[in-house]
Amino acid sequence: MNSQNVVAGLFIFFLGEVIGQTDSTRRGRCEEKAALQAEIRNFQESQEVLRGEVANLREALDSVSSLVAYSLPEDCSAAKARGSWTSTTMIKPPGLPPRLVRCEQREQGGGWTVILARRPTNNPVNFNTTWQNYKDGFGDISEEFWIGNEVLHKLTREIPHQLRVVITDWSDTKEKTATWNMFVVGSEDNRYKLGIDGYSPHNSTASDELQIHNGSSFSTHDYDNDIDTEHCARQHGGGWWYFQCYTANPTGKILMPFQAGDHGMIWGVHPKKLTLRSLTMMIRPVSPAPYHH
Numbered sequence: 001m002n003s004q005n006v007v008a009g010l011f012i013f014f015l016g017e018v019i020g021q022t023d024s025t026r027r028g029r030c031e032e033k034a035a036l037q038a039e040i041r042n043f044q045e046s047q048e049v050l051r052g053e054v055a056n057l058r059e060a061l062d063s064v065s066s067l068v069a070y071s072l073p074e075d076c077s078a079a080k081a082r083g084s085w086t087s088t089t090m091i092k093p094p095g096l097p098p099r100l101v102r103c104e105q106r107e108q109g110g111g112w113t114v115i116l117a118r119r120p121t122n123n124p125v126n127f128n129t130t131w132q133n134y135k136d137g138f139g140d141i142s143e144e145f146w147i148g149n150e151v152l153h154k155l156t157r158e159i160p161h162q163l164r165v166v167i168t169d170w171s172d173t174k175e176k177t178a179t180w181n182m183f184v185v186g187s188e189d190n191r192y193k194l195g196i197d198g199y200s201p202h203n204s205t206a207s208d209e210l211q212i213h214n215g216s217s218f219s220t221h222d223y224d225n226d227i228d229t230e231h232c233a234r235q236h237g238g239g240w241w242y243f244q245c246y247t248a249n250p251t252g253k254i255l256m257p258f259q260a261g262d263h264g265m266i267w268g269v270h271p272k273k274l275t276l277r278s279l280t281m282m283i284r285p286v287s288p289a290p291y292h293h
């Protein structure tokens with residue numbers, strides 16, 4: 001064998017080795033690819049399983065939430081009937097989702113759901129607001145708020161309710177109160193029309209400034225439903241059952257004693273007109289705990 005043949009033989013040998021190695025690398029890559037594909041399949045399968053479990057959990061959570069909602073009291077009188085004395089209570093009004101409300105459980109036997117609260121505060125709530133806000137309710141239930149016209153309608157549409165008002169004015173910080181034995185709020189289609197009657201003079205130290213609002217539609221600065229040629233809500237700065245325009249303006253601005261103006265939180269007309277410092281309105285069923293599931 002001459003040296004040329006040796007070189008050729010070596011060359012062929014190394015070429016064979018290189019080709020063999022390339023083949024094994026290719027085989028290795030194929031195996032890796034198959035393993036990766038299997039892992040991806042496994043991952044996809046476990047993802048499907050997880051998705052199923054999340055759906056099951058969601059379903060379980062829904063039924064727990066509806067159970068909780070079902071077991072909540074419909075209003076503060078139902079809460080009182082179950083022995084609740086707390087002022088902040090989660091209720092489930094008929095036909096509406098659960099919501100936090102303020103209850104008055106001590107005054108006059110309790111069971112009152114507070115629907116409007118006003119008092120001087122460092123963070124006054126803007127009551128000169130939209131139809132939508134008055135529909136849904138707004139403010140802070142530990143300070144100033146409006147409960148919402150939809151809640152008022154749903155609570156009062158089937159169950160006879162009474163209304164109680166507690167006011168103070170700047171000249172006399174002693175509370176004055178008044179009670180009406182009929183209070184009902186119509187649907188939004190009826191522009192949340194007010195029904196009020198049955199002022200009880202023997203039970204009241206505040207004058208009846210609401211009876212005259214009976215039958216009025218609700219108005220806000222973006223909806224003029226009053227019978228006046230003017231837009232009472234814009235003129236007087238609240239959302240209310242204005243007519244021509246008011247004898248009580250509970251959602252007006254809280255004015256200081258030295259201020260004056262018809263846009264204020266006013267109770268009554270001259271010479272009985274009071275500029276109010278605080279006001280609370282609350283309702284309860286005439287008969288206790290009348291709701292049925």
Ligand SMILES: [Ca+2]
Pocket residue numbers: 224225226227228229230231232
């Ligand atoms: Ca008008």
